[in-house]
Amino acid sequence: MNGASVVVAGAGLAGLVAARRLAAAGADVTVLERRSTVGGRVRTETRDGFTLDRGFQVLFTAYPAVRRELDLAALDLRYFTPGAVIARPGSRSVLSDPLRDLRSAPASIRNDEVTFTDKVRTLFLRQHVDTRTESEIFRSADRSIRSYLREWGFSDDYVDNFVAPFYGGITLDRSLSTSKRVFEYTFKALSDGRIAVPAAGMAAIPEQLAARARSTGASIRLSERVESVTDHGDGVTVETDAETIDADALVVATDPKEANRLTDVAEIPTDARGCVTQHYRLPEDVAPTTRRKLLLNAGDPSPNTVVPMSEVAPEYAPDDEALLNATFLGDAALDRDAGALADETRLTLESWYPDRDFADLDPVRTHRIEFAQFDQPPGVHETLPDHRAPGGRTYLAGDYTAWSSIQGAMRSGREVARAVEWDF
Known part of the structure; x- marks a missing residue:
């Protein structure tokens, strides 16, 4: 990038990935983070x-x-070991993946909270998602998780006793009204790997990303908040609570509400x-x-x-x-x-x-x-903003350009770096 100056507002996962990749490509990168630590929502x-x-x-x-x-x-x-313990007053039972957790296989097979048919359908569902990529899943026709599982024929007991609390922990939505795409992709990830x-x-994750960004030459300045942004079309002026910075490009990698304030991009989700x-x-x-x-x-x-x-x-x-x-x-x-x-x-x-x-x-x-x-109701992913949505030399990075997850945030950081490199 021939020494182009880039400011990254926000030292969360997306901002740190973007900073490392841009610095590695030859940009002069400065990360501004309003908190005293890196990580955004990932903190310890x-x-x-x-x-x-x-x-x-x-x-x-x-x-x-x-x-x-x-x-x-x-x-x-x-x-963690695969699966979970289904608990209710006076009762606890294990439901796990017998293919990856042999120790819990007998208890899972005997588990009467879930029917034999539900267990077989789970294996078929696993085979189904394993053949699909992230992009294929997130381009597929959408509906709620509950509707999706009903179409697969899962029993209400299985959905309410296992899926609702388990995916309530992942999507923060025990009603299962979230997009089935999130269910499919996280189910695939659980089948292919571990948690x-x-x-x-968890703060060790952004700390490692920050160390890698610094090792490529990026500067990370903490406790410095971006107050306003002016995009001139061929460059940007960034006003912080400490100084004014002129740069060739700006990557806004803050939380959604702050990104909306700085860029006025209406498509940034704030629910x-x-x-x-x-x-x-x-x-x-x-x-x-x-x-x-x-x-x-x-x-x-x-x-x-x-x-x-x-x-x-x-x-x-x-x-x-x-x-x-x-x-x-x-x-x-x-x-x-x-x-x-x-x-x-x-x-x-x-x-x-x-x-x-x-x-x-x-x-x-x-x-x-x-x-x-x-919030990720069915169909939300078609409405999310593109990295270039602000226009000019201002770009967006964050899981709100992909889907709400560590995967979405890190992928966004990589993709926004590519977008900036392409434009320079």
């Missing part, structure tokens, strides 16, 4: 020796962009899916063990899931203590008192494990996330 904090990701987030190792942009070995991943968290927390994730400490000898599987709430939508994080990643908790988290879906959860949420999780666990006492369940942190994902 430590408290009292616990590692707390902001919300329940995991890495799908089968995502092509993940394999392309990250050194997975360096992340020191800790893996995991880095031993140091949100929110959630609350509450983290708890518990004596290790009292904590439930699931062989590193999620606990799905089949009896009630609140909390949607409970996850034994320190069983998956022992580094997430101090010695002799366990870390659990519970996720509550919807806008109503955002306004609920933290103590009431903790009481609900405690009562839920006691109903699932009537032989245990969870009186020592102690909230460590409550994350209220108003904009965890943009």
Whole structure:
């Protein structure tokens, strides 16, 4: 790019991928991030020796962009086992992939929450999605996840007891009104790979991307907010809270609401899916063990899931203590008192494990996330903006140009870098 100057507004996953690729192509890249850390929505904090990701987030190792942009070995991943535990008062049963989790195969085969026909249909569905690419899936005719599964002939019990809470955790939509494209592609990724968290927390992902961007020559400036943008057609002027920067191009890689403010691109989706994730400490000898599987709430939508994080990643908790988290879906959860949420999780666990006492369940942190994902109803992907939507020398990068996921964000960063390179 012959030394062209490019400003990247936002040091989330998309912005960091774009910065590395543009710097590697010869651009003079400056990343401006309003927060004091990189990562955007992918963040981690430590408290009292616990590692707390902001919300329940995991890495799908089968995502092509993940394999392309990250050194997975360096992340020191800790893996969940396939499947989940379906829990209701007085009952817990395992449903897993017998092809990839031989240890749980007998329990999965005996699971009476799901009919034999549903299990066979799941295998056929797996074969169906395995033959399709990401672009094919996201160009296909769309409908809701619930309608899609009904067309496949799955029983209501299977959909309500397993799919609704499991995909409620992925799409933050237990009603299954989300686009079936998201279901198909994440189902494919779950079949082709695993889900995991880095031993140091999810923030290790953007930190690695930032280190790679810096190694190619990109400059990353934290705690510096972009106030306004003026596109002159052949260049841009970026006003920050500290200075004025003239550049050949600008990549807006902020969150959707901020991107809409800076560019006035109406197609940027701002309807949100929110959630609350509450983290708890518990004596290790009292904590439930699931062989590193999620606990799905089949009896009630609140909390949607409970996850034994320190069983998956022992580094997430101090010695002799366990870390659990519970996720509550919807806008109503955002306004609920933290103590009431903790009481609900405690009562839920006691109903699932009537032989245990969870009186020592102690909230460590409550994350209220108003904009965890943009809403993805059927047909939304045709309405999303193109990377060049702002016009002139201003470009967009973010999962809102693809689909709401780590895959969408990283892919967007790569594609916007190609667009800028092409124009220069």
